[in-house]
Amino acid sequence: MKRFSLFLFALFALLMGVPPQAALAKAGDVVTNLSNLSNSKVYNIKSVRGYLLYSANYTGKLAGSAGSGVKDAGTASATAAAQQFAIYTVGGKHFLYSVGAKKFVSSNGNYESTPNTELSITATGNANNPWLFKLGSNTINMQAKGGDAAGCVVNSWATADDGNRLTIVEATLDEATDIESPMQTTEMLQIKYAYCVEQLKNANGIKFFYHDVSSTINGLPTTAPTTKEELETAIANLQTTIDGLNSAEGVLGTDLSGKTLFIGNLLHSKMYMSAQVWNGYDALGSDESGWQANHAWIFEKADKDNTYYIKNAESGMYIGAIPGENDRCVPLVADKASAQVYTVAYAGKNGYCNIYVEGGEANRNALHMVNWNGVVRWETAADASKFRLEDATDVLAAYNKYYTVKVASGGYLNAEDNNVVLKGSSVAGLNYCWHVVKMADGTYRFINAKNAGKVLASNGSEGDARATLQSPALTNYDATYTTYFDGSIKLDGSGVSQVKLAGSANNYWNKRGDNLGLWNSTAAGDGGDAGSNFTFAEVQPSDDILYAEYNTVQPGTRPTDISKYALWYNVPVAKTGVSDTWMEYALPLGNGQLGATIRGGIFKDELQFNEKTLWQGSTGNGGGENNSRGWYQNFGSVMVTDMSKAFSFADDTKPVKDYVRYLDIVNGVGGVNYKSSDDATTYSRRYFTSATDKVLVAHYEAKGTDKLNLKVTFMPDNQIGAGNVSYANGGATFSGKMTLVSYNAAYKVLASDGATIKTDNEGIHVSGAEWVNVFLAAATDFDATKAGCKSGATADDIAATVQGRLTAATAKDYATLLNDHVAKFSGYMNRADLNIAEACTDKTTEELLTYYNAAAANKSTADAYYLESLYFQYGRYMTVAANLDGSIHAPSNLQGIWNDRSNTDFWHCDIHADINVQMNYWPADPTNLSEMHLPFLYNIIDLASAPNSPWVALAQKVKNGAKGWTIAVENNIFGGTSTWENSNMKALGAWYCDHLWRYYKYTLDRDFLKKALPVMYQNALFTKSIATKNTDGQYVITGEWSPEHGEWNQITAFAQQTAYQGLKDLFEGYAELGNESPVTAAEMAELEDLYNNFDKGVWIENYNPGGVDWSEAKPCISEWKNLPLSDPDHRHLSHLMCLYPFNQVSAFATDADSVKQFQAAYNGMIARKGDVTGWSMGWQTNTYARCLDGDKAHYNLQRALRHSTSYTIAMGGQGGCYYNLFDAHSPFQIDGNYGCTSGVAEMLLQSYDDVITILPALPSSWKNGSVKGLKAQGNYTVDEEWSEGKATAVRITNNQDVDRQVSVRYDNKVATFDISANATLNIDLSAGLPTGVNKVVNVPVSTIKTIYDLSGRRVNKAEKGVYIINGQKVVF
Secondary structure, three states, X not given: OOOOOHHHHHXXXXXXXXXXXXXXXXXXXXXXXXXXXXXXXXXXXXXXXXXXXXXXXXXXXXXXXXXOOOOOOOXXXXXXXXXXXXXXXXXXXXXXXXXXXXXXXXXXXXXXXXXXXXXXXXXXXXXXXXXXXXXXXXEEEEOOOOOOOOOEEEEOOOOOOOOOOEEEXXXXXXXXXXXXXXXXXXXHHHHHHHHHHHHHHHHHOOOOOEOOOHHHHHOOOOOOOOOHHHHHHHHHHHHHHHHHHOOOOOOEOOOOOOOEEEEEEOOOOOOEEEEEEEOOEEEEEEEOOOEOHHHEEEEEEOOOOOEEXXXXXXXXXXXXXXOOOOOOOOEEEOOHHHOOOEEEEEOOOOOEEEEEOOOOOOOXXXXXXXXXXXXXXXXXXXXXXXXXXXEOHHHHHHOOOEEEEEEOOOOEEEEEOOEEEEEOOOOOOHHHOEEEEEOOOOOEEEEEOOOOEOEEEEEOOHHHOEEEEEOXXXXXXXXXXXXOEEEEOOOOOOXXXXXXXXXXXXXXXEEEOOEEEEEXXXXXXXXXXXXXXXXXXXXXXXXXXXXXXXXXXXXXXXXXXXXXXXXXEOOOHHHOOOOOHHHHHOEEEEOOOEEEEEOOOOOEEEEEEEEOOOEEOOOOEOOOHHHOOOEEOOOEEEEEEEOOOOOOOOOOOOOEEEEEEEEEOOOOEEEEEEEOOOOOEEEEEEEEEOOOOOOEEEEEEEEEOOXXXXXXXXXXXXXXXXXXXXXXXXXXXXXXXXXXXXXXXXXXXXXOOOXXXXXXXXXXXXXXXXXXXXXXXXXXXXXXXXXXXXXXXXXXXHHHHHHHHHHHHHOOOHHHHHHHHHHHHHHHHOOOEEEOOOOOOOOOHHHHHHHHHXXXXXXXXXXXXXXXXXXXXXXXXXXXXXXXXXXXXXXXXXXXXXXXXXXXXXXXXXXXOOOHHHHHOOOOOXXXXXXXXXXXXXXXXXXXXXXXXXHHHHHXXXXXXXXXXXXXXXXXXXXXEOOOOOOOOOOHHHHHHHHHHHHHHHHOOHHHHHHHHHHHHHHHHHHHHHEEEOOOOOEEEOOEEEOOEEEEEEOEHHHHHHHHHHHHHHHHHHHHHHHHOOOOHHHHHHHHHHHHOEOOOOXXXXXXXXXXXXXXXXXXXXXXXXXXXXXXXXXXXXXXXXXXXXXXXXXXXXXHHHHHHHHHHHHHHHHOOOOOOHHHHHHHHHHHHHOOOHHHHHHHHHHHXXXXXXXXXXXXXXXXXXXXXXXXXXXXXXXXXXXXXXXXXXXXXXXXXXXXEXXXXXXXXXXXXXXXXXXXXXXXXXXXXXXXXXXXXXXXEEOOOOOEEEEEEEOOEEEEEEEOOOOEXXXXXXXXXXXXXXXXXXXXXXXXXXXXXXXXXXXXXXXXXXXXXXXXXXXX
């Protein structure tokens, strides 16, 4: 084996920064820290799908072992060169090198001879597979069997999953393997040289805790060395200087007294220290929006040298004392007397300092930045405890000036969230304004005025280049983004400017479509091209552009006129400082057709709205999102701006008083209350999406001396291709078309007598009003009952529908509209009520959630129990709000019907069918809202039965010649789907069918069952098409993947249990209808063998996941027929479908085999132990309730009420909820709300075995309480009361028009009672369950399904005699 020279080895080690412990690693060790990677070692790269390798079958590109075309994969080996990779770290960059191919891996997965593609390695958060690999902008995605034949693709898919969550394992390096030569190439040395120069130039820009390197910089040659020898010499010389930078001697820039500085970080290199509100108190935070006032800090000299009080430049608050516990953010305090004195000293790294408390707790006395928006305590030695200081003076001064930037070819430079585009014919908001910072070296940086703190960054080349907003911490030499610009830039408006990438010869800004692209040409800089000519104009934005909210808003108290169940807040969202106010604070309104959210701004009141059927996409299966799944779409917003000037913007001379916003979830009404500065005027705002009139109503009122002066404007979402907004006659409208559906939206403004309403091209202007009403209507031409889901309405027809709704609504007075809405909405909400505590009256919802999570003891208080009951009712509220309009046959999606953005980043806000849409409807029936189940159920019936059904086409695409229909994992409301895993999760349609049967079981609606049964039958035919008989004579479905992890091409418990449930439901439904069944006996006979011999998938294995209090393996339900259980931290409970939502195993079972199966399911629940997503917590609340373990069910409810701090995709660790009680996956995903509500119902009442079980899983902490209005299967309504953990009374109402018998279980005893038609049975349980009358004998009542007499007629109850039950004769 070739050996490095001592010189080169030392050089590479220095360049890499390889720690001594890396040398101690050995073959088989898993790399858990990237600092342990070594250039002198090789690695295996694995996932749960296999391993990466060089294959002789694919010599030009990266391969994966599961690929069907990879014939030489062999078995996993630490010694096989084909499976080994070097991960070179050179110049701060990683490069992936295939030992087998003897080449580097490029951005598309192809092999290349030179290292042109940087490898970035990021953490996934998964303990078993901790790394995600990106080559350039593409991600390595290993394929499962049935995927790409090469077993690996390198593409844009970057959402963490089993294919891209990777493990790096040290392999065995053979003596003959040469991994040194690739490191010694000229190309590698050039990278190293450039890195050395970059380090020195970066060091030259540092002004605090630094060493002077100006002489070295000035001595650099104008052109880089080219030969290998020259490069090696130059690198060695530069490295000597770099090594000296970290010396403790000669450190400059240590006096910080009076300076205003931004504080960056070594480990979290793009983040800056900020001020925030954390868990209810002012504290230090961390994010990338570093260049703004609340990220700037003033260092005030304390008594000793190098000690300071550190004050926030915006708020004036000081950094307080180090907390006494880990992972708690350092507080900010209001005055200097309460502040902590901090020592600021050189950290042993050029340009970095420690900020710590002298004499504090050892190794816990330093400020330490974390990546979850916080600064906590830790030791000074940690990289995250080392801070970089930047002078903030010039940046903050730049905030005093605003510029617009207009391109000559049309459009203004503006920021849409983090994307920078060239759009608009006028300045429509603060996002169109920019602050310009001229740097010391003459370059420029641009800060968006709305999305403050980040700078404009260009990435890519020519027409593919895109501009975004990025952290200002990026250097002038960053390899990915350019954030420094120069050129001919005229800020004084004296002429056009041409802006280019700093240091480039001719790489100029250039308009490409609506994007800020680049044109690398001298022609771009000569002024002749309109797309590269930009005009900077200094402007002074008007108040409605400049300000988000009034300066001072004083909090109010909980309104006395709202329901017990309400969310309320007393700080405007613009004052909270959170980065995503919609996800954290938006309050949802809905009537099943219109969804809207309010955030309660006083100055700017945004009424964001959706329409349940406004989807991009169509009916296709794959082939581009526009024509297939697409995504759920934000419609837009109505912005109501207060133009009264009644309150002050810049100071606190005219504060807003007694501010409160709320959402009354019983009445379905939102509100805002506040008062004028002089208390002379009381303002109120009320919002509701009318349950009766299909409009959104916003009512504004001023009582007192002041009048309302409002501007009302329309803002269509910028992704729906809307036409221009037309303003006329006190109203506005716009329309457009997605791929499939066309749409129209309009609003109308009315005001009190004496008010003035003016209409112009900028909006509707109302002045001098005592009240103002804004009415909004919107519609599309969606109709699931028609071919292609299109109603056939023309654009004029849709517009007429919208205008008709507005005309009808505006003809009614406000009080009538409100009362009609409340009567209908509250009628549903008041059906059920949970009482385990009195209403909290003094804490806002945010304070309540913070208090709940602050200490374990707080979870056992009345406030905690109120929050839990509020969360239960909130799930019911959103069930009603998302489904109230039964005329729309469409299910709610991943976010219900609420979405403020084009949510392609969050699973397209789609109809996700491997748990999520089903969970959306779990609470509908048990919480007495069965009508809300129907939009989903009729969508199933419509699409499965439609001519040219896309679901039938999908079934045949999954298996050629298949009968019946199926669904995909990722769907829309039209039947369109993506192609993701469609062939690997084939039983999802059976899960849909279980919802059809579930609805019937609760309602006994025979007319509905007659519509549903043929649909269920057709799906069973699909099951028959894909099932094969195993050697044991049982039918199985092969080629499956258990959602959403593990090996592909398996026989899974999920598919077996789900498909079997579909068959079981069908046969029970057929028996229920008897001779009324639309499915014939002959048709059912085709499925009897399949049903009778179907492998139910309830297998048992011994398993110990670790991390639980088990001394040995225990019986658990298996997830795969032929593989052992794995990944106990996973979010899905796919193998426990048998427990919930199905009832294939039961805690009430008595025969030995069934008892064993239940215990294995219960053990399986305990073995699933991860810190999971919000919806997984909801699922576990239900499964533990089915296990009769109320405390574990309650624990998962408590976890679901943990505050999440993430607004982006996290596959674990961030499950919980936001301050608006939206469930957090994260991000917001509504299924967790619904799952927890269902879980609470399951804790209190179960009836899946046709026995009404009272308080089956009551948590021990819910000692006293009552619940009314829950539903039991068989169409019974049940009220329960309990005291000291024991049931005291139950009331059961028979909602059928016939006398019946009802079986009741309590405390493991069962009794059967007569109950008359539409009557209520009162049972006193204070002494236990009394003996029932007409008790059934000779057959366990828990097994009774349907009773027939000897003539085959169905009877409702059994008298003395012989009857047929479950196909057997039984004597009563």
